[in-house]
Amino acid sequence: xxxxxxxxxxxxxxxxxxxxxxxxxxxxxxxxxxxxxxxxxxxxxxxxxxxxxxxxxxxxxxxxxxxxxxxxxxxxxxxxxxxxxxxxxxxxxxxxxxxxxxxxxxxxxxxxxxxxxxxxxxxxxxxxxxxxxxxxxxxxxxxxxxxxxxxxxxxxxxxxxxxxxxxxxxxxxxxxxxxxxxxxxxxxxxxxxxxxxxxxxxxxxxxxxxxxxxxxxxxxxxxxxxxxxxxxxxxxxxxxxxxxxxxxxxxxxxxxxxxxxxxxxxxxxxxxxxxxxxxxxxxxxxxxxxxxxxxxxxxxxxxxxxxxxxxxxxxxxxxxxxxxxxxxxxxxxxxxxxxxxxxxxxxxxxxxxxxxxxxxxxxxxxxxxxxxxxxxxxxxxxxxxxxxxxxxxxxxxxxxxxxxxxxxxxxxxxxxxxxxxxxxxxxxxxxxxxxxxxxxxxxxxxxxxxxxxxxxxxxxxxxxxxxxxxxxxxxxxxx
Numbered sequence: 450x451x452x453x454x455x456x457x458x459x460x461x462x463x464x465x466x467x468x469x470x471x472x473x474x475x476x477x478x479x480x481x482x483x484x485x486x487x488x489x490x491x492x493x494x495x496x497x498x499x500x501x502x503x504x505x506x507x508x509x510x511x512x513x514x515x516x517x518x519x520x521x522x523x524x525x526x527x528x529x530x531x532x533x534x535x536x537x538x539x540x541x542x543x544x545x546x547x548x549x550x551x552x553x554x555x556x557x558x559x560x561x562x563x564x565x566x567x568x569x570x571x572x573x574x575x576x577x578x579x580x581x582x583x584x585x586x587x588x589x590x591x592x593x594x595x596x597x598x599x600x601x602x603x604x605x606x607x608x609x610x611x612x613x614x615x616x617x618x619x620x621x622x623x624x625x626x627x628x629x630x631x632x633x634x635x636x637x638x639x640x641x642x643x644x645x646x647x648x649x650x651x652x653x654x655x656x657x658x659x660x661x662x663x664x665x666x667x668x669x670x671x672x673x674x675x676x677x678x679x680x681x682x683x684x685x686x687x688x689x690x691x692x693x694x695x696x697x698x699x700x701x702x703x704x705x706x707x708x709x710x711x712x713x714x715x716x717x718x719x720x721x722x723x724x725x726x727x728x729x730x731x732x733x734x735x736x737x738x739x740x741x742x743x744x745x746x747x748x749x750x751x752x753x754x755x756x757x758x759x760x761x762x763x764x765x766x767x768x769x770x771x772x773x774x775x776x777x778x779x780x781x782x783x784x785x786x787x788x789x790x791x792x793x794x795x796x797x798x799x800x801x802x803x804x805x806x807x808x809x810x811x812x813x814x815x816x817x818x819x820x821x822x823x824x825x826x827x828x829x830x831x832x833x834x835x836x837x838x839x840x841x842x843x844x845x846x847x848x849x850x851x852x853x854x855x856x857x858x859x860x861x862x863x864x865x866x867x868x869x870x871x872x873x874x875x876x877x878x879x880x881x882x883x884x885x886x887x888x889x890x891x892x893x894x895x896x897x898x899x900x901x902x903x904x905x906x907x908x909x910x911x912x913x914x915x916x917x918x919x920x921x922x923x924x925x926x927x928x
Contacts, residue, residue, distance in 0.1 A: 479533045480569050484519050484547055485580035487526040495549055497521065498727075499742045500558075501753045502528050506545030507564075507908040509871055510534075516548045516753050518737065536571045537904055543567050544645060544908065547581060550752035552742065558752075563588075563645040591641045593651040595620065602672075602795070604787040607680065607780075612792065613639055613670035614800070615651050617658050620665075626801045627667045628924065631788065632836070633681065633813035633820065635670025637909050646909035653916040663924040669796055671788065681816035682778030683823045683852070686845040692719060692770040707749070707760050707767045719770075730758070778845070785824045789831065805833075810923055812836025812865075814912055819844055822864075822883075826852060829860035834923050837866045838912055842879035850886050859891030865898050865922050867915060869905025877901060898922050 482504055489495035495502070503516040511517055511532060519528035534541055544566050549558035562584040569575045599612040613635045617627060632650070636643040639651040650668055657663040674680070692711035695718070705723045712718045720731040722738065728749055729738035741749035747760045747767070756774050760767040788811075797804055811832045813821045818840030825835040842849055864887065868880035884899045900918075905911040 478536045478541075478569055478571055478575070479531050480543070480567065480575045480577065482519060482528075482530040482532065483576070483578035484528040484530070485526065485578070486521075486528055488581050489549070490526050494554055496551065497524075497526075499740055499752075500549055500551035500554075501739065502547070502549050504530060504532065504545050505548045506543050508534065508541060508543045508906055509873070511543065511545060512873065513907075516550050518753075534569050536569065539571050541569045542910070543569060547579075550754075552750060552752060566645065585645065588642045588645060591647060591649075592639050594618065594655045596639050596651060599795075602792070604791045606783055607787050608674040608676055610672035610674050611635065612672065612795075614796070615639060615654060615668040615670075616800070617665035617667065618655065620667075620801075624801070625665075626803045627665055628808035628810070629667045629669060629796060629802050630810040630812060630836070630923070631669045631671060631792070631796075632811075633671055633673065633817035634677075635672040638668070638670040644909075647913065648909050648916055649913040650916055650920075653913075653920055657917060657920055661926055663920050664926050666920075666924055667796070667800060667802060669792070671792060676780065678777050678816065679780040680784040681781065681813075681820040682844055683781035683820065684845045684848050685776050685779030687776045688774040690717075690772040692717075692772060694766075694768050706762060706765060707747075709767075711770050713772075719772075781820050781823060782827075784820065785827065788824070789828065793831075806830055807833040810834035810836060812838065812919075814838035814840075815907065816841045816844070819849055822849060823852060825862060825864075826856065826860065829862055832862065834863040835865070836919055836923065837864060838915070838919070839868055839872055839876070839907055840866070840880065840883065842883050843875065847879065847882070850883055853883065853886040853890060856890050859887075859896075861896060863896045863898075863923065864892065865900075865919050867900035867902060869902045869907065869911055871904055872907040876907075 484502065486495060486502060490497065501516055501518055503518040504511060505513050505516055507513065517530060517532055519530035521528045544564040546564055547560040551558055560581060565579065565585050567577050595616040597614045597616065599614065601609040602612045603609045632638055637646065638648045641647040654666065654668060658665050690713045692713045694709055695712045696710040707728055708721050708723050710718055710720050717733045719733060722729050728741045730741055730751060731738050739751060739753060741751055741758065744750045744757060747762055749758045751758065754774070756772055759771045759773070761769040761771070796802060806829070809832050811821045811825050812835065818837045819842070821835055822837045822840060825832045840849070866880065866884055868877050870877055880901070884897070887897055900915070902911070902915060
């Protein structure tokens with residue numbers, strides 16, 4: 450059976466849970482969550498009967514794209530979840546947030562503030578209890594070296610954002626010019642106090658420059674905005690599925706008109722059932738029923754995934770469903786013009802840079818890795834080197850591979866490409882397909898460095914471990 454994929458902010462939601470939240474999922478490395486939701490229930494915006502509450506995080510089986518559900522079996526406003534982890538070491542550090550999946554919720558249902566951190570220890574009973582309003586402590590500023598910050602840098606047709614500019618040791622005392630590395634998601638590069646994690650690019654650069662392993666460089670972190678998905682994607686991704694009934698049912702209630710099994714053209718089967726006039730859905734491969742919220746006549750909404758199911762009813766029974774999700778993405782070219790026409794000229798005018806393509810690198814991770822490769826291939830005369838970290842190859846049917854396939858040949862750009870084995874189903878296979886497409890166009894081991902990092906997850910801590918090697922590959926000093 451194929452899986453039912455949905456695009457989301459930090460990756461792909463695979464709406465297929467192989468692990469339940471009940472006792473059967475518990476292992477010696479299980480983390481037991483207790484989530485007090487009394488405040489949002491009292492405030493009236495969280496509806497326990499129709500909305501999903503749970504955890505999102507950066508270590509499997511958690512992800513930032515889908516909510517691991519928690520349940521309030523005794524109806525006291527405190528939700529519980531048992532999340533099993535597969536530890537390869539004595540402990541595992543996890544970043545997470547509480548998430549409410551529903552409609553018209555504050556901050557789209559995300560818990561405010563920075564991510565929470567918790568360490569799971571192998572062979573121990575791990576528990577954490579927190580309330581919706583709890584905030585993690587303010588981490589200390591971790592900037593190393595000289596980092597200048599330009600606040601609210603404006604771009605045409607885009608929201609303003611901050612620029613974080615790392616200047617190498619000796620910059621103030623010299624008159625020399627420097628290569629520049631431009632990176633997306635700039636808030637996460639130098640300072641853990643900004644989002645709770647960081648790449649530690651400043652620490653790595655300081656050490657490697659002072660030891661003479663890499664040449665001195667300027668690093669420009671371009672901050673993201675709430676439009677990150679749109680800005681970091683080259684194409685608009687449209688999500689729509691048509692499903693047809695494959696099972697018969699007898700309608701015992703109004704909502705029973707919709708009950709039954711439906712299949713799309715790719716062979717995914719979605720199940721619907723009713724209980725006390727509430728319609729529930731089970732996504733392909735899932736093992737628990739999710740309540741649907743009535744939206745309009747014959748239309749229901751799945752908060753956890755943002756899907757609207759529009760039922761076509763005839764003869765007292767729904768025979769067809771059009772499942773849709775709002776389209777997203779597609780402002781990558783506008784964002785590229787912002788970098789070319791605003792950010793780069795500003796940096797070149799105000800800092801001592803080397804302007805040639807051989808001295809200009811573009812890089813990022815996840816969707817930032819996707820847009821780095823896309824813009825780099827679009828503008829090979831501007832960006833001579835590309836840092837493509839854990840790229841979201843999956844975006845829009847792997848359109849980035851199609852972009853590579855359409856190239857007349859290799860541009861000769863130096864490309865770092867990597868992926869961790871713990872970054873989600875299909876991530877490594879997608880990265881390998883991208884690497885193979887580049888090789889077919891003429892990239893070789895001389896200018897394409899492809900890394901599969903065993904056990905590495907999709908987060909800043911994992912990328913920080915690889916940063917020194919990234920910098921050595923891109924900026925090694927000549928012996």
